[in-house]
Structures are given as structure tokens and as C-alpha cells.
Amino acid sequence: VEAEVKLRVSFSGKGGEFFILLIKNFFLTLITLGVYNFWARVNVQRYFFMHTEIAGGRIGWHATGKERFVGFLKASVLLAIIIGLNTLLIKISPYLGIILPLGIILLLPAVIVAMYRFRMSRTSFNQVRFRFSGRAGNLTAMTLKGGFLTLITFGIYAAWFSAQLRTYLYRHTTIGTSGFDYDGDGGDIFVIYLKGVLLTMITFGIFNSWFTAEIANYHTNHTLFQGQRLKGEVDGTDIFLLNFFGPVLALLTLGLWVPWWLVKLKAVMLQGVSLTAPPDIDLMHADPDTTANALADGLADAAGLLDNIADFLT
């Protein structure tokens, strides 16, 4: 039985189905004056996940629109309190106004960790949930050091910083009790980016597709699950063809092509990933994260919306 296990990721999403899903999302969002947005995004994510399979296992997305909406409402109240408090502090002294924004910046890693935890706890392999167990403290230290070094090296250190971040995220991610790991190297990433950016500029953006493929493959090739390496074989030509004809076809069909475009792009990216050895699924035993919640995602949504409104008012 083990020999038959399909090691390559398969994606069975269809443009037509996705089109109907988007239409439904669009109208329900409009008639609910935007509130359905939370459900809509869950629907899209779930559509992509539920049509993805690997090693005979189904990937699942289990967030609900309701929990994301509730998270958003809670976050909005929280944000309103923070803004109100900050206004008060500024009235007392303009210098006091720096306290809360600074506090928020320092708390940002905690928000990112909480978001990651929520996402992982709502993702599953054959119904066994993923789990993220990283601590915000570690990320804060890493971000402070990484951010500082990136700044003084004029961005060059970002490659190494991103590799560290990925290692941290993957190393603390498990499916139930089976873990991931990442061993990408900052130097390699820097070379790929340097080459990618230069060639993209020289070729007026054409190389960007191959750049995207190369970086995706690099990350996949340096990802391990249960100690076994994954293999990335995304072909830049496929991305190029889709992104070259995508806008043309979208214009010709008055946008109708967009769902097909998105689904095909997803298929190219996902089907370029495979395992090199069948996973031992008996080692994956559920270890649910019972306290992960959508508050951090709600905070990001609320802040984004606020930013958008402020953007528009100024």
C-alpha cells in the first residue's frame, strides 16, 4: 500500500467552480455591506485547501467566517480603546503619545505568532490539525536583532533574517505530533534574490516568473517533514505563460478569466511540490491547540481597514 502513495501534491480546483464561489462571495459581500467579507475569505481559502491532496491525505481549512468576524469585532473595540487612550495621553503631553505606538510595535511579534497559531490550528491533514508552538519572546529577540542588522547593512542582511524566520516558523510547526524543519541558507537566498532582481530588471520583468519559481523551489527543497526532504519542481515557464496571457484573456473576457487564472496559478505552484518519501502517518497524532483564536487576524483586519479609511480621508 505504501508504494502507491502519491508523493506529489495534487490540486483539483476548477475555474468554473471557483468562478461560482467568487460570484457568491461578491454578491453576499455587497448585500451585507461588506460584513460577509469574513465568510468570503474563509470560503476562498477553504476551496483551495480542500482541493489539495498529498500522500493520499486531504488538506483542510477549518476557520469559520463567524470566528473571524467575532475576532474582528473584538479587535475593533480593542483598537478603539487604544486610540482613545492615546488621544488622552497626547492631550496630557505630546511626548506621552509615543508610548502606545512604541508598545504596539514591540507587541507586533506576539500578534504575528498569534496569527500563525490561528492559521495552523485551522489547517489540517486528514482532519489532524497543524499546530504552531513558537513563542513570541523568541520572535521579538530575533526581529530586534534581524531588523537592526538589516538596517545597518542596507537590507543585505534581510536574506539571512528571512531564513532565520522561516527556520523558526517551520521548526515550531507540526501536524499533530510530526514536525517540519527548514535548513535554507541566507547566502543562497541572497544570491537567488540578487540574480532574480537583476535579471528581472534587464529582461523588463520577464524573468520574474522564473525568479518566483526558483525562490519557491528553494524554500520547498529546504523544507523537511518527519526528517524527509521535500522537492520543489515549479517550472517558471508555466508561471510565465499564465501571467503573460492572464491579463490579456482577463481583458478580453471582461474579467471572467480571473478565476481560471487564479486556479491555474495555484495548481502550478502546488503541483510543483512533492515529498521524497512517504510520510509515516501513524506518527501524526492530533495535538490540538485549544486556545488559538482569530483575535490577531481581526486586529490585522481592523488596522488594515482603519489604514484604508485614513488613506482615503487624507
Added chain:
Amino acid sequence: MIHQTGAVHLDGVKPRPRPGKLVYDGANKELHFYEIDAETQAEKFAFSFDKNHAYEIRTRAREQLIEWRVQGNHTSALIVISDLKFTRLVRDKYLSHKNIFWRYATYVWSESFGRVIIALAVALTITGIGAHYFMENSYHLIPVTWDKSVGDQAEVGLKEFGAICASPETVRDLKKFLPYFKESGTPHQYDIQILKSSVENAFALPGGKITVFSATVQKAKNYEELAGILAHEVGHVERRHGMQQLSQYMALRLVLTLAFGMTDDGSILSFAADAGALLLLLKNSRDHERDADAFAAQKLGEAGISSRAIRQFFERINKDYKSEVSSVPDFVLTHPADEDRIKFFERYETKNKKQINAAAERLNPEIRELLEQKPVISAACKVSGDLKKNNGNEETDGD
């Protein structure tokens, strides 16, 4: 009645799928799962479903997935079957105690294309009517007292077109027409200013500040022409077109932001939404021009001023800028084609000839005299040399 179908169970604890069968006992309205041993093919009762948990039914290609969540959303189990009849039975009989909306909402969409179309048509109608009503009326929510402050803020933007210059005589003469055009008891405080520019244009800001470009004054044959333009601009102020556009734009942006802005993965989608919003607002702005024309025609008529001059003005503009305007399709122009506007004024005048003539009899002789005079302009405002062509927009309400 007992119904059954082959099923695969994923329990949320171990990833290995457990094949078996799903049995619905119609008499007791119970749902049971029996596990089948892979080697001996022996059936063994595994568990019964608990109705009180949250259920969701979805389709994935030919499969139906029934997912149920045990308290909270940190774990959930899944039954996979490929028997649409059985799934409907579960939905309609076993889960019949559940809220009908939620029972159907998750499933109906993917089940029948016909229903999708019907639901779409209903949604489209409701959305359309709702959106139309909202777009037409949302500006009522903004108090009239805000118009002035919005206008004052927008005034800064006029700098792009040139500097305000002093031409007290022109302003004094133009102000003589205002009482004829503004609504009685208007909350707006009107003011007129001249902007030095070689472009022909006029703006009305919310709140009542009207800016006339000096080229418009210089090129006008008489005050009758300017009176028409003034009446049109007063129309924008009285009907609060600037505020309408502002509130529509804000509402549209907010809804579109909610609909597309907050996407996890959708830059392509937001691009499509922006284009749609732009076209919608352009159409609306043309409606406002027509509305201001209607206002102007009515007020001119009531005052007894002929629209002959404003029609000639349009004709002149039409001739001067024909090559530029005709190359732009009417659909994307913010202003209705000038010929349409000329015809509109003509029709109005023919229809109300008697009243207009009667009003003309009563018109203050001083005003009557002024109408025929060539507008004066101060040296400070005068533009020398060739007057430039404008960009095809004659009077735009700047807001």
C-alpha cells in the same frame, strides 16, 4: 426505513482514514457509523452522531463532505460519502431541527446550477435596488452645515488652475443675478470669485463659493451667457451634487474595501473592483450635469432670462473643441454631449415660452440692460494673448 451508504471517516485524532458505512435510521431519526475491518470485512458499530454539534455539508467533485465540530473549533471530524440522495436525506431529515438558513447556505450553492442562477438574480435585484437607493440618498445623512467646510477644504485644489484675482466690478455684476437663481431660504452662503486662467471653466464648491475662470468672462459676448453658467453652478450647490459625489465615493470605497480590500490573496480582484467604481461614478457625475442644467433652465425661465446665450455658448464650445470631444466616447465623458444640452434648453424654452415671456416683462430693467452688456474684467484678471483651449470640460463642479 433504514438507509445506508459507504463512507470514510476521519476522526480528527488520527490521520488514517477509516472505511465503513453510514446508516440512517429513519424511524428514530438517528445516524450511525459502522467501521469495516480491512482484512475480515467484519462490520463493527463505531459511534452515533450527536445532533447538537455544528454541521457543515459541502461538495468536492463527486464527494460530499459532512464535517462536524465538537465544541470550539480546534478539532473536527469528517465523513466522506459519494451518495447525493443520502446526503440530501441527512440534510432534510436528520438535520431538520437545524436552522434552515444554515442548513441550506452551505450546500445549496454547489448542488444545482439552476438555483445558483435564481439566487444570483434575486441577489442582483436586491443589490441593485439597494445600491441605487443608497447612492441617490446617502448624502442626506450629511448635515448641510458641513457643505461649507468641505468646500473650503476643496478650495485649496483650485490653486492648480491659477490664482484668484480681484475684479470687483465683474463680481458685483454677477452677484446681481444670484437672487434669481438661489432657492428661497437657502442655507448656502453664496460668494463669487474670479480665477485668472486662460482656460474656460467654472467651478461651484459645496457651500456656495462659485469660481469663474477669467477666460470665460473675457470670451462671453454678454452677461446673459454668464448668467446661464451661473445658474448651472448654483444648481450644483443647491442640489448638493458635490456632497452627493463625496458621500457616494466614500460609501463605495468603504464597501469595495470591505469586499475586496481585505483579501488574503487578491490583488487581481481589487484591480477589477476599482475600474467598476470609476465607471459608476462617471455616470453619476453626468447625471449631475443634466440635473444642474435642468435647474438652470427652470431658474432662467422663472427669471425671464432666455437660454439663447447659454445655447450659443455651448455651440461655440462645441465648435472650438469638437475634435477633442468627439474622440472620447460619451460613456466615459463626465459631461453630456453639448448638442444634447443645447437641445434640452431649446425644448424647455419652447415648452414654457409663455411663462418665460411673462417673467421677462417683469424683469428688473437694470438686469435686462445688464444682460446685453459685454462683461467687464479688471486688468488684474485679464489674460492676454491667445486663449487656450480647455480640456473638453466646460463647467466642472470642483469638489
